[in-house]
Amino acid sequence: MPLVTAAVLAYAAGLLTGFGGAGGWTAGAALVIAWAGARVPRDRLALAGIAIAGFAAASSTASADAACARRLLAAPEWELTLANDADPGAFVRARHACGITVRLAVRDGRAPAGARVRARGHATDGSWGVLIAGASIVQRRAPGVLPRWRAAIGRGIDNRFGSNAPLVRALLIADRADFSPTMRERFAASGLSHMLSVSGLHVGLIAAAVLLFTQLAGMSRGRAHGVIVAVTALYVLVIGVPLPALRAAAMLGVTAIAQAVQRPTSAWAVLAVSGGIALIEPRSVTDLGYQLSMVGMAALVGAGSVNRRWSAVAAMDGWRGTVCKGLVVSTIATLLTAPLVAATFGRVSLVAPVSNLAASPIIAVLQPMLFLVALLLPIPALSQFVADACVPLIHALDGVAALSARLPGASLPVVTDATTIALACAVGGAMLVAIVSRNPWPAMVAAAACLALIAWRPLVPAGATHTEIHILDVGQGDAIAVRTTRGRWLLLDAGRNWKGGDAGRRQVVPYVARAGGKVVAFVLSHPHADHVGGAASIIASLRPSWYYDPGYAGASDAYRQSLLAARESGTPWRRVRPLDSLVVDEVTVTFLAPDSVWAESLKDPNDASTVARVRVGGIAFLFTGDAEREEEGWLLAHHRPLLRADVLKVAHHGSATSSTPAFLEAVRPRLALVSVGSGNIYRHPSAEVMRSLAAHGAVALRTDRLGTIVVRTDGESLEVDAAGERWHVKP
Numbered sequence: 025m026p027l028v029t030a031a032v033l034a035y036a037a038g039l040l041t042g043f044g045g046a047g048g049w050t051a052g053a054a055l056v057i058a059w060a061g062a063r064v065p066r067d068r069l070a071l072a073g074i075a076i077a078g079f080a081a082a083s084s085t086a087s088a089d090a091a092c093a094r095r096l097l098a099a100p101e102w103e104l105t106l107a108n109d110a111d112p113g114a115f116v117r118a119r120h121a122c123g124i125t126v127r128l129a130v131r132d133g134r135a136p137a138g139a140r141v142r143a144r145g146h147a148t149d150g151s152w153g154v155l156i157a158g159a160s161i162v163q164r165r166a167p168g169v170l171p172r173w174r175a176a177i178g179r180g181i182d183n184r185f186g187s188n189a190p191l192v193r194a195l196l197i198a199d200r201a202d203f204s205p206t207m208r209e210r211f212a213a214s215g216l217s218h219m220l221s222v223s224g225l226h227v228g229l230i231a232a233a234v235l236l237f238t239q240l241a242g243m244s245r246g247r248a249h250g251v252i253v254a255v256t257a258l259y260v261l262v263i264g265v266p267l268p269a270l271r272a273a274a275m276l277g278v279t280a281i282a283q284a285v286q287r288p289t290s291a292w293a294v295l296a297v298s299g300g301i302a303l304i305e306p307r308s309v310t311d312l313g314y315q316l317s318m319v320g321m322a323a324l325v326g327a328g329s330v331n332r333r334w335s336a337v338a339a340m341d342g343w344r345g346t347v348c349k350g351l352v353v354s355t356i357a358t359l360l361t362a363p364l365v366a367a368t369f370g371r372v373s374l375v376a377p378v379s380n381l382a383a384s385p386i387i388a389v390l391q392p393m394l395f396l397v398a399l400l401l402p403i404p405a406l407s408q409f410v411a412d413a414c415v416p417l418i419h420a421l422d423g424v425a426a427l428s429a430r431l432p433g434a435s436l437p438v439v440t441d442a443t444t445i446a447l448a449c450a451v452g453g454a455m456l457v458a459i460v461s462r463n464p465w466p467a468m469v470a471a472a473a474c475l476a477l478i479a480w481r482p483l484v485p486a487g488a489t490h491t492e493i494h495i496l497d498v499g500q501g502d503a504i505a506v507r508t509t510r511g512r513w514l515l516l517d518a519g520r521n522w523k524g525g526d527a528g529r530r531q532v533v534p535y536v537a538r539a540g541g542k543v544v545a546f547v548l549s550h551p552h553a554d555h556v557g558g559a560a561s562i563i564a565s566l567r568p569s570w571y572y573d574p575g576y577a578g579a580s581d582a583y584r585q586s587l588l589a590a591r592e593s594g595t596p597w598r599r600v601r602p603l604d605s606l607v608v609d610e611v612t613v614t615f616l617a618p619d620s621v622w623a624e625s626l627k628d629p630n631d632a633s634t635v636a637r638v639r640v641g642g643i644a645f646l647f648t649g650d651a652e653r654e655e656e657g658w659l660l661a662h663h664r665p666l667l668r669a670d671v672l673k674v675a676h677h678g679s680a681t682s683s684t685p686a687f688l689e690a691v692r693p694r695l696a697l698v699s700v701g702s703g704n705i706y707r708h709p710s711a712e713v714m715r716s717l718a719a720h721g722a723v724a725l726r727t728d729r730l731g732t733i734v735v736r737t738d739g740e741s742l743e744v745d746a747a748g749e750r751w752h753v754k755p
Contacts, residue, residue: 027067029296034071036302036318038078039309043086078306085306092122096154101144102126103164108201110135110161113714113724118143123307125153127749129723133161138171140164150751157694157723157754173262174199180401184411187703188418195387196394198222198266204702205497205731205747207422213435214428215358215376216383217365219421223268223317224275226391231256231276233392249280259395267301267308268317274298275321291325315364323357330356347381354380359471360455371435372478379428383421390417447474490736490743491611491640495673496535497727498527500701500708501554504647504673505532506638508609511541515568516636516647517549521557521582528558533565543568544608547600547636549649550576550629551583559586567593572606574618575599576632600634602663610739612639616663617655630676631655637666641739644668646691648675648682656687664690670742670753671695671735672722678709688720694753695742696722697733704728723753 096102104118104126111134118126118141127150128143135141145159167175177197182189191207193199200208200220211217219225234255238248253276260266260273275298282294299318301308308314331349340348358376365373373379393414400407428434454471458464494505498519506514513536519527536543546568549555563571563586571590590597599620606613616635623632633649646669651659656675659667672693675682677700696717700708709726717724725733730746737743742753 029292030071031074032296032299032302034075035078036299036309038075038080039082039302039306041075042079042082043307043310078302081306082309088122089124089307092120092124093149093154096120096124096126097147097149099147101142102147102156103140104128104143105140106135106137108137110141111711113711113716113718115723115725115729120154127153127155127751128159128161129155129157129718131158131160131718131721133159133163135161135163136167136171137175138167146754148752148754150749152749152751155723155751158718158721170261171264174264177262177398177401180398180407184397184401184408185415185418188415190702191418191422192394192414194220195222195226195391196398197263198269201729202702204728206499206702207425208731209497210422210429211425212365213371213373214379214425215362215365215373215435216379216425216428218316218320218361219383219387221268221313221316222263222266223313224272224321225387227256227260227269227272227276229388229391230259230395233395246284249284253277253280267311267314271298271301271314271317274301291328295321295325312364316361319360319364320357323360324353326360327353327356350381350384351377354378354384356455362451362475372475373428373435375428375431375434379424382428383424386417386421386424390414390421393417447478450474451478490738493638493645493671493735493737494535495697495699495727495733495735496527496531497731497733498531498558498699500677500704500706501527501557502549502649502673502677502699503527503532503558504699505536506611507539507541508611510609511539512608513541513543513566514545514547514606514608514611514613514638515543515562515566516547516634517555517649518546518558518562518586520554526558526561526582528561529565530558532558532562536566545570545572545606546595547572547613547634548574548586549634549647550574550632551580552629552650553580553582555649556580556582556586559583560589563589563593563595568595570606571595571597572600572615572634573597574623574632574634575620576618576623576626576629610640613637614639614666616666617651617659619658619662622658626654628652630681633675635659637669640737643670643737643739643742645671645673645735646693647673650676650679650682652676652679652681653684656682656684660686660690667691669693671697674698674709674713674717674724676708677701677704677706678713678726679706680710680712683713683716685716685720688716688722692720693717693722694755695735695744696724697735698724698726700726700728702728 102120104120107117107119110116110128110130112130112132114130116128116130118128120126141161141163143156143159143161145156148155148157174197178193178199181192181196185192190202190204194203208220211220231252234252235248238251243251256273256276260269263269275294278294278297331352355377358380362372393410397407397410397414400410451471451474454467454474458467458471461467489509491509492507494507496503496505501520502517503519504516515532518532543566546559546562548559559582600615600618602616602619604615614637616637618632618634626632630650630652631654633651633655635649635651636647638645638647646667667690669691670693672691674696678698698709714724725746727733734745735742736745744751744753
């Protein structure tokens with residue numbers, strides 16, 4: 025490894041130390057890099073000094089960010105640039121001029137992505153930046169040319185690709201706002217999550233396609249390189265300059281210049297130059313996409329070295345050599361990126377080497393074709409023709425991810441906390457040393473030991489100081505898990521079922537089993553398939569102590585199977601009755617509905633939904649199943665004082681048939697949680713309901729945008745954890 029590369033990596037390690045707070049671990053990683061990249065003690069001392077400089081730069085930047093956050097929290101209004109389209113009820117990302125990330129729960133106003141707005145609301149701090157609840161926004165400046173181009177390409181993608189548009193947006197313009205969390209989880213479990221970030225792979229494939237075009241056009245080498253750099257730079261600008269794409273464009277530019285002046289280049293040196301973005305913007309080292317891009321490129325360079333050193337592999341030719349060398353590259357890339365993926369997504373993929381080998385040829389053809397669609401958008405018929413040709417490849421890529429994720433033991437869950445991240449850093453450093461060393465075995469043994477600790481930590485019982493409410497992302501359905509401080513569970517609903525499977529078996533049971541603990545009760549809201557579909561699997565596998573049910577005479581097969589499973593497992597059945605209570609540790613559940621006499625005349629099970637008020641200290645949660653206007657009216661007439669709650673699980677997936685203004689006025693939630701499937705045929709949640717929630721001062725969060733949402737409380741305060749972000753909800 026050249027000294028310049030070791031210097032960049034040492035500086036990055038110092039930056040991570042300053043930002044991440046894991047000083048000892050990352051300082052150790054910096055020393056490992058220094059040892060591997062330098063040959064004499066003087067060089068190693070210089071690299072240690074560079075790492076210290078990186079630490080100082082990160083500490084200074086972090087202090088400036090903290091000062092900016094304090095000013096934002098104290099300010100009455102804010103000037104922000106939107107990252108997403110904003111309208112009433114939306115939960116969007118924005119950025120302040122000082123670099124702080126801001127989340128807006130919009131109550132009033134509209135503005136497109138890229139616009140500068142003035143915002144007013146209630147600010148609170150988060151692990152990632154600042155949350156502004158009840159935000160009123162006024163557009164101050166329209167988006168610039170490049171954001172408008174990106175928005176136009178996004179609309180064109182939606183028109184050409186329909187239901188496949190979210191995946192195409194992620195692959196082509198780095199827009200994952202509407203990307204299904206379920207699909208994101210699928211790509212993570214299969215080891216293909218790096219393909220969802222526009223990085224060196226995507227930019228390189230587009231550059232290769234442009235190179236082919238210039239060769240067909242008969243351009244000279246110098247002019248061809250100029251065209252490639254210009255097209256790539258314009259593409260990166262239009263998609264919003266994501267850090268992985270910027271790094272790839274910088275690397276491409278350096279390579280093109282070196283070839284134009286006919287100077288030899290080292291792959292390690294090119295990597296170092298492209299990674300020098302951290303010298304300009306220290307925060308870049310904390311971006312997952314940038315980290316994956318850098319580590320992935322290092323893996324490619326290192327794999328090339330390994331393939332040359334292993335005589336058995338180097339001697340192979342033909343398709344066997346291609347497959348074997350590709351497997352080496354895929355395996356090394358997986359090993360190096362696995363710690364980052366584990367720390368971010370909470371899992372380690374064991375099938376990534378094979379899944380990447382299968383997916384790489386697909387993305388190699390698909391990415392240039394998607395770029396061609398974007399170029400041809402002004403010609404509707406032609407762009408639609410190419411888009412239609414892309415559809416089989418899109419389905420093939422998603423199919424590889426789905427099949428790989430479903431394989432037994434495809435991935436292992438891990439605990440994502442500071443210790444896991446520290447172990448992940450140690451794994452990455454050890455694997456890098458193993459790749460560049462002549463004797464890789466000691467480093468590989470160290471990496472394997474750290475990986476074993478990461479995989480083993482979920483099995484260790486951990487104490488808890490907060491009660492947790494988990495709104496599981498089960499698509500178009502409900503599944504809610506309440507975990508007490510003693511590690512015991514209450515489960516409300518079980519998600520949907522389908523031919524050959526159900527959400528209980530696929531998602532709820534593994535989720536609960538991963539954390540461990542006894543299931544005290546399973547509570548069914550009503551016998552519709554999207555709520556009871558996985559109940560039989562949950563009862564048979566987790567054997568709850570009680571099965572609470574409103575007793576509506578549902579005829580669905582899934583409901584009958586749940587009752588049979590309860591009988592076979594010895595789980596007692598109890599009817600839900602208004603004002604009955606269930607106490608589990610610090611959690612008190614009070615059932616408010618349904619009333620059996622009133623429900624007897626109903627024809628729709630939705631209006632016979634179990635409505636439960638969960639109280640922990642001074643904090644109340646209200647779970648409403650699919651209750652509609654009629655049941656909400658009954659609740660207002662009989663239990664209005666008990667409806668007041670800090671957190672509301674929005675009824676019927678946000679349907680316009682529920683959440684009437686009178687009901688929301690009685691509940692007055694600070695936080696509203698919508699369990700809904702991405703792209704569902706019912707078009708849930710209703711825009712009217714989202715606007716009404718915002719008007720009543722609630723921060724509305726949706727599982728189709730954020731995935732599983734976890735709310736924690738100590739009985740006095742509320743904390744939300746969603747999509748890798750954590751923040752407090754103000755009283």
